[in-house]
Each structure stands twice: as structure tokens, then as C-alpha cells.
Amino acid sequence: IIVFPELCVTGYTCADIFLQPFFINKAQEALCEIVRESANTDIISIVGLPISVGGSLFNCAVVIGQGKIYGAVPKTHLPNYGEFYEARWFTSGNALQKQTIEICNQTVPIGNLLFASNNVVMGVEICEDLWVPIPPSSYQTLNGANLIANLSASNDMVGKHSYLTSLIKQQSARTLSAYIYASCGYGESTTDVVFGGSSFIAENGSILAEGNRFQMQSYMTIADIDIEKIQAQRLHQTTFTSQTNTPQYQIVDIQLRTDNSNFEINRRFEPYPFIPNDDRTMSERCNEIFSIQVSGFAQRFVASHSKCAVIGISGGLDSTLALLVAVRTMDKLGLSRRNVIGVTMPGFGTTGRTYNNA
Numbered sequence: 001i002i003v004f005p006e007l008c009v010t011g012y013t014c015a016d017i018f019l020q021p022f023f024i025n026k027a028q029e030a031l032c033e034i035v036r037e038s039a040n041t042d043i044i045s046i047v048g049l050p051i052s053v054g055g056s057l058f059n060c061a062v063v064i065g066q067g068k069i070y071g072a073v074p075k076t077h078l079p080n081y082g083e084f085y086e087a088r089w090f091t092s093g094n095a096l097q098k099q100t101i102e103i104c105n106q107t108v109p110i111g112n113l114l115f116a117s118n119n120v121v122m123g124v125e126i127c128e129d130l131w132v133p134i135p136p137s138s139y140q141t142l143n144g145a146n147l148i149a150n151l152s153a154s155n156d157m158v159g160k161h162s163y164l165t166s167l168i169k170q171q172s173a174r175t176l177s178a179y180i181y182a183s184c185g186y187g188e189s190t191t192d193v194v195f196g197g198s199s200f201i202a203e204n205g206s207i208l209a210e211g212n213r214f215q216m217q218s219y220m221t222i223a224d225i226d227i228e229k230i231q232a233q234r235l236h237q238t239t240f241t242s243q244t245n246t247p248q249y250q251i252v253d254i255q256l257r258t259d260n261s262n263f264e265i266n267r268r269f270e271p272y273p274f275i276p277n278d279d280r281t282m283s284e285r286c287n288e289i290f291s292i293q294v295s296g297f298a299q300r301f302v303a304s305h306s307k308c309a310v311i312g313i314s315g316g317l318d319s320t321l322a323l324l325v326a327v328r329t330m331d332k333l334g335l336s337r338r339n340v341i342g343v344t345m346p347g348f349g350t351t352g353r354t355y356n357n358a
Helices: 015-019 021-037 126-132 136-141 161-174 228-234 279-303 317-333 353-355
Strands: 045-053 054-064 067-076 100-103 107-108 113-117 118-125 147-152 176-181 199-204 208-209 252-253 308-313 340-344
Touching: 015 021, 021 067, 045 100, 045 147, 054 118, 054 317, 067 100, 067 107, 067 113, 067 118, 100 340, 107 136, 118 126, 118 136, 126 136, 126 161, 136 147, 136 161, 161 176, 161 199, 161 208, 279 317, 308 317, 308 353, 317 340
Parallel strands: 113 252, 118 147, 147 176, 308 340
Antiparallel strands: 045 054, 054 067, 100 107, 113 118, 176 199, 199 208
């Protein structure tokens, strides 16, 4: 699956040119050309362009593959503040009255759509849709989507990128989904703003891949998404499907490549997933684990009206940690460390080194 930026067929910064019928017709001709040229590939492509429906203009994402247009999804939330003027040209997808359109000599579904192939169910939202309190992707995932594509044209401002990163990580985590985000950069007019070309691929709160912004040529950000892992996580987190009263979505069948005989895994699987890589995170993790143990032991010590703690000391790591937890618990409760009694327990297999450690 390849995701392109918002309005990539025309460019995002066309302003009042969007209102020219000649321009809209040319955009549709360009889409038809893309459909023809990509007919012999086994890639699902998602491109953005303006589409006129019933006298209104919609900012749409169009899903195509193998010479077919599978569907069009209009943008729901149109930013009209600060440097954005989208409501000047476009109509919200909430106002859409039709369920199908004729484009490139094909009858194409439009509106609330999900695109499914085997165990992959994809939803689509556009830029600002992610920034609202309840993004469309939240409803899409509750209706079965496990992968979200976001076509964006988000300009760059100081501090915005770090917030966007956290937003994407959080949304993929809240929806237990994979999230593909592509924003316009190279080739987009700067006008009064600058587009750096942010791109992310996230999976349940983790960034799998991120592109380098401000490049002077086109580039791709690539990652492998583990759909089966997402499905397993949803089965485990039973509250995921507890919300009701969500909008209804039409399911559109798409054809994803199933022959993986020549497929090479680009994804790196961490051999030690529970051990942080950097020293700072490791220190924070260890302190957190230690504090949890101390807090739990302190609560139990007080509740049981205990007078002392007796620790069997073997000389190994486990009993050493237990001893440290007991000592720190006494400090936390304001009690004497003499209340901790260590007992060595040598046996026939105990070495001198282990005994001396104890």
C-alpha cells in the first residue's frame, strides 16, 4: 500500500484555482492517467484530488489498484483558521448526499468507506481529521479497520512536528491500529507557509519508520506492518469493542498482493523487547520497577502489622533485589533497617563464592 499526500494530484496551495471547472476536469483526467499507468502493478495507491459532486467540491482521497478505482473518501473536517482557508473552496464530507459518482468511466462508491482484503481492513482520513477530538479513524477502527491512511498537507512551524509525532503515536495506540501518514513537501508551493514533507508509519503507539523532512527531492518512507499482531492485541484488550453508536461504513473489497514468495522483511524485530537500549531509559525503567516493588511491599507490611522482614539470602540476584526492596521499604516507612533480618541458607551445592556474596 502506498499513500501520497493530500491533494497531491493538483497540489494543496492552488487557492482560488480550485474554483475553476477547467482545473477540476484536468485533475480528473490526471487521475484517469494514474489509474491506467498503474493498472499492471499489484500496489494499492491512495492519492488526493478535488472532486466535484452535485455542485459542491470535496477534498478527496481516492483508492486505486490494478486499473480500478475502489472508492473516494472526502475530508470531514475543514480547517478554516490561522493560515488555512479550506472552507472557502471545499465542502465537508458530512454534507455529501450521493453514495456513488461516475469518474474515469467507472461507477465509484464515495463517503464512509472501509477497504478490505483478507485480514487487512483500511480506513482513510485526511489531515485535519486527525486533529479533532474524535477523528474519523476512531470510528473506522471501531468498525473493523486495523490500518489507517492519512493524506496530509501540514505546514511546518516551530514545535509542531514533535506534537504531530505524539498525536500519531497516541492515535495509533488508542485505536490499536497501524497508521500511515504522508504530508506534502518537495514540489509543493511555499506561498506563505513551508511544507517539510513529514511522513510516519506507526503501529500501536510505536513509530516504525519516519522520513527526513525538508528534502529537495521525492522520497519514500517504508515499513512492514504486522496486522496479526494488531489483531492479537485487540483480542486481548476487550474494552476496544465496547463503544457503540458509531457511524456505519460500507466495506469495499480490494485486491492486495498475496504472493509473498519474493517478499523480504524490512522490519527489525527487537531480540530483547523488554530491555531499553539507552542508559537513561534503562535507569528510569529500573527505578520505576524498584519503586513499584517498594510501594507494594510497604502497603503489605503495614496492612499485616508486621514487625520485621526476614529475607533468605542466597548470594544470587533475586534475593539481593528482595533485600534491597526490604531495606528501602523500611526507609519509606520511617522504620529502622534493623527490622530487616538476612538469613544465609547454604546447601551442599553452595560454592564459596556464592556464600561469600551472601
